Amino acid sequence: MVKQKTIKSEISLTGVGLHTGKEVKMTFKPAPINNGFTFVRVDLEGCPIIEADANYVVNTQRGTNLEKLGVKIQTSEHVLAAFVGCDVDNVIIELNESEPPIMDGSSKFFVEAIEKVGVEEQDATRKYYVVKEVISFTDEATGSEIIVMPSEDYQVTAMVDFGTKVLGTQNATLKNITDFKTEIADARTFSFLHELENLLDNGLIKGGDLNNAIVYVDKEISDTTMENLKKAFGKDHIAVKENGILDNLTLHYPNEAARHKLLDVIGDLALVGIRIKGKVIANKPGHYVNTQFAKKLSKIIKIEQKNQIPVYDLNLPPLMDIHQIMNILPHRPPFLLIDRIIEMSDTHVVGMKNVTMNENFFVGHFPDAPVMPGVLIVEAMAQSGGILVLSTVPDPENYLTYFMKIDNVKFKHKVLPGDTLIFKCDLISPIRRGICHMQANAYANGKLVAEAELMAQIAKKQ
Numbered sequence: 001m002v003k004q005k006t007i008k009s010e011i012s013l014t015g016v017g018l019h020t021g022k023e024v025k026m027t028f029k030p031a032p033i034n035n036g037f038t039f040v041r042v043d044l045e046g047c048p049i050i051e052a053d054a055n056y057v058v059n060t061q062r063g064t065n066l067e068k069l070g071v072k073i074q075t076s077e078h079v080l081a082a083f084v085g086c087d088v089d090n091v092i093i094e095l096n097e098s099e100p101p102i103m104d105g106s107s108k109f110f111v112e113a114i115e116k117v118g119v120e121e122q123d124a125t126r127k128y129y130v131v132k133e134v135i136s137f138t139d140e141a142t143g144s145e146i147i148v149m150p151s152e153d154y155q156v157t158a159m160v161d162f163g164t165k166v167l168g169t170q171n172a173t174l175k176n177i178t179d180f181k182t183e184i185a186d187a188r189t190f191s192f193l194h195e196l197e198n199l200l201d202n203g204l205i206k207g208g209d210l211n212n213a214i215v216y217v218d219k220e221i222s223d224t225t226m227e228n229l230k231k232a233f234g235k236d237h238i239a240v241k242e243n244g245i246l247d248n249l250t251l252h253y254p255n256e257a258a259r260h261k262l263l264d265v266i267g268d269l270a271l272v273g274i275r276i277k278g279k280v281i282a283n284k285p286g287h288y289v290n291t292q293f294a295k296k297l298s299k300i301i302k303i304e305q306k307n308q309i310p311v312y313d314l315n316l317p318p319l320m321d322i323h324q325i326m327n328i329l330p331h332r333p334p335f336l337l338i339d340r341i342i343e344m345s346d347t348h349v350v351g352m353k354n355v356t357m358n359e360n361f362f363v364g365h366f367p368d369a370p371v372m373p374g375v376l377i378v379e380a381m382a383q384s385g386g387i388l389v390l391s392t393v394p395d396p397e398n399y400l401t402y403f404m405k406i407d408n409v410k411f412k413h414k415v416l417p418g419d420t421l422i423f424k425c426d427l428i429s430p431i432r433r434g435i436c437h438m439q440a441n442a443y444a445n446g447k448l449v450a451e452a453e454l455m456a457q458i459a460k461k462q
Helices: 077-085 108-117 177-183 193-201 223-233 256-272 287-306 322-326 374-390
Strands: 003-007 011-016 023-030 037-041 049-051 057-059 065-068 071-073 091-095 119-125 128-130 135-139 144-150 155-161 169-174 190-192 214-216 275-283 340-344 348-354 399-411 420-427 435-444 447-460
Touching: 003 023, 011 108, 023 108, 037 071, 049 065, 049 071, 057 287, 077 108, 077 177, 077 256, 108 177, 128 287, 135 287, 144 287, 155 256, 169 177, 169 256, 177 256, 190 193, 190 256, 193 214, 193 223, 214 256, 256 275, 256 287, 275 287, 322 340, 340 374, 348 374, 374 399, 374 420, 374 435, 374 447
Parallel strands: 037 091, 128 275, 155 275, 190 214
Antiparallel strands: 003 119, 011 023, 023 091, 037 049, 057 065, 065 071, 135 144, 144 275, 155 169, 340 348, 348 420, 399 447, 420 435, 435 447
């Protein structure tokens, strides 16, 4: 079981926001288990927190921008990619502006900061979403598509095609996230000349210079444009190399553009909020399609988690057998409806019943189509909860259990002879004065068959 991880101590970086042009200080701080990645705007009253959550994405122009209750974080993807690439789960990211520093346009400096302070394990197991079937999202307007398919590890492939001769078609693949630091982290952001002109004309990339972006020249540069570029970036001379990029930078890789797009995919999919065990293939990825896919995947995961079917090894010795159950519960056959207690804590209990054709209720329900009555499934869930509440008193044999309330009951599938029922009951609130309020679910054949919110009270026998 892989443990969650955070950084060992805090570390700060300073730089300029690419689009805001403002000086910004960013501090990485260790975070508790299950915190995930959270941004904190320390420059605003109350230091509001914005979780790295796909549902907070409001804009994807030139970066992935988050907003919660009017508080914004811009271009979050490079920082988030660094933490995923460094195998970190929980970090607090403090900013005194809305945008992290662009640095050199990659994740390199963020990775170096993380490695400088080091990473440590935490006392909690990392959660994964294991991909079981192909999930996809397509942007019909652009033809961009992202799919994820089953795989033992998190793998990412990015394929880019901008329809320009200067860049052409490029691919990049990351087979193991441990290679992120050496193969992907230093891949820098890029822009085409026609985009750059538009951004400058609209007052964007105020923090841009020719040290944090590769510029692909996809059109002939006029003398006016050349002079504007010199002025914007404070250069006396700008020229175009033979490979079609401005002469400010030397490519780290022939396919650096595809590698950076892969970096963006990793950063944007960090907004799903859980590690993925699956292979991602992104065709013509961009922040819009990346984050729309992240939203779709996040929604699927939440639905599956809500309906997640617990798995227990029924071959192991039970926590309580039928004799121990009868020492606690006052019920007796034919109204004792649980056979075993599989596990129990202060806040939950798991019971089991083997449903056989010999059950007396099958005589009349129904003679030609035996189905376990739903009301008895609810009773069996309550008896499992009764074990939990009666275990809080020293003399359970002197108590009886009474229903107080049943809410939100749903029956989803029939229970038939030969089925094995699993009952999982979780406390909604702490047990007080012998009152147990719990969410109860019943499972059979890998499906949720019934659910209910139950309240019961134990009372001493008169």
